[in-house]
Amino acid sequence: MVLSLLAFAPSGFAQDPSQPVGGLSMTSAQSVDGRITSVDANARLVTVAMSDGRTVSGKVSESVGGLDLVKPGDRVHAVFEETVSFVLSGPNTATPTNRAVAGMAASGPDRMPAGVVGSKSVSSWLVVATSVADNTISLVEPAGGQVHTFTVRTPEGRAALPRVMPGDKLTVVHIEFVFAGVMREDR
Incomplete structure (x- = not known):
């Protein structure tokens, strides 16, 4: 976990300490495009020339169907979206249980890959x-363990840092989403 941002609403602890401060x-999003330059369906290896000039090669998961339909020249499009939320709470505030869930869905054998x-992960510190x-801010899991120190990088976070006190709780919710597909353009 890299804590690159820490910023909080201007409310203070004079309010109800059992409520989040x-x-x-x-949210950040990025999309990439490329063209397939080679496919080895037996080894499940694909090489893609990206639109930014890079060449990327990798193995396609067995769970993804339709690799035998892919040909050099097919277009690849991928989208990555990430949302990170930080919630600061006073010492007496109940925080969510730490948890992580993930899911995946892939094309079947009769469709382009x-x-x-x-x-989604939720962790309270x-x-x-x-x-x-x-x-900097130093955090530890509520049950104890190694202390992790992170640099607060934004002006808003640095301005809020004097209001963050030992004993406060910081909950981080991290959500990632990736979609990738291969398309054939009509030629």
Whole structure:
């Protein structure tokens, strides 16, 4: 986990300490395109020339059908979306149970290859220390263990850092979604 952002609503702890103090959610999305340059259906290896000039090779999962339909020149399109939410709570606030779920769906054998993968994780941490001078926050799992120190990188997060106190809780919700498919253009 890389904590690159920490920003919270301007509300303070003078309010009900059993309620979340504030939070932030960010979403980033990226899409990539390319063309198949080679296919080895028996070894399940595919090479793609990406639109940015890179060449990428990889093995296609056995769970993805239709690889025998793919030919050099077919187009590949993939979309990646990620949402990360941070919620800061006071020491007496109940936080969600840590958990992670993931799922996958792929094309059948009679269709061009396509697939989707999604995951969601929720993890709550206990604030051990903050350093305004170093722009860092140190967190540990509520049950204990190794302390992890992260750099707070945004101006909003750095401005909020003096209000984050040892004993506060930080819950991180991380959602990822990837879709990729192969298409044949009419020629």
